[in-house]
Amino acid sequence: MTSGTPQIIRKMKPSPKTEFRIHPDTRPGHVHLTAADLERQVEFYREVIGLKLHWREGATAGLGVGKADLLRLTEVPGARRYRGTTGLYHFAILLPDRRELARAIGRLYTLRYPNYPTDHIMTKTTYLDDPEGNNIELYTESPEDGMFMII
Numbered sequence: 001m002t003s004g005t006p007q008i009i010r011k012m013k014p015s016p017k018t019e020f021r022i023h024p025d026t027r028p029g030h031v032h033l034t035a036a037d038l039e040r041q042v043e044f045y046r047e048v049i050g051l052k053l054h055w056r057e058g059a060t061a062g063l064g065v066g067k068a069d070l071l072r073l074t075e076v077p078g079a080r081r082y083r084g085t086t087g088l089y090h091f092a093i094l095l096p097d098r099r100e101l102a103r104a105i106g107r108l109y110t111l112r113y114p115n116y117p118t119d120h121i122m123t124k125t126t127y128l129d130d131p132e133g134n135n136i137e138l139y140t141e142s143p144e145d146g147m148f149m150i151i
Contacts, residue, residue, distance in 0.1 A: 036075070042056075048111060049138075079132075081134065095138060108126070122142060125140075
């Protein structure tokens with residue numbers, strides 16, 4: 001405490017301990033992106049990322065790997081991405097294990113598609129941009145490489 005500075009001390013009652021958890025059936029939804037060129041974006045996500053086209057209706061398409069869509073694209077002709085503004089920084093696709101991440105990175109290198117593998121200790125990842133500048137993270141968890149904490 002510095003001289004002349006009043007210090008306020010409040011005695012707080014401890015709050016009762018309650019367990020709060022989000023419902024276990026909760027799952028992430030799909031990512032929905034605006035595309036200036038839907039054809040080019042669908043081709044990229046199919047050929048480079050490896051998603052399958054689930055459906056296409058007019059200017060919107062849904063892609064994924066199982067039954068649920070992971071990505072929806074809606075074409076807005078002339079849409080532009082503005083760097084340095086608020087909005088989506090990147091979206092992530094969780095791969096089941098290191099082998100699948102290695103396969104994805106190998107595919108990117110075979111295609112000579114720029115990407116940036118990174119070791120975050122708890123995750124292994126690579127970052128890349130789609131043709132319209134949306135940043136994508138492909139990653140797998142690797143808690144065995146670092147300290148694993150359950151909060």
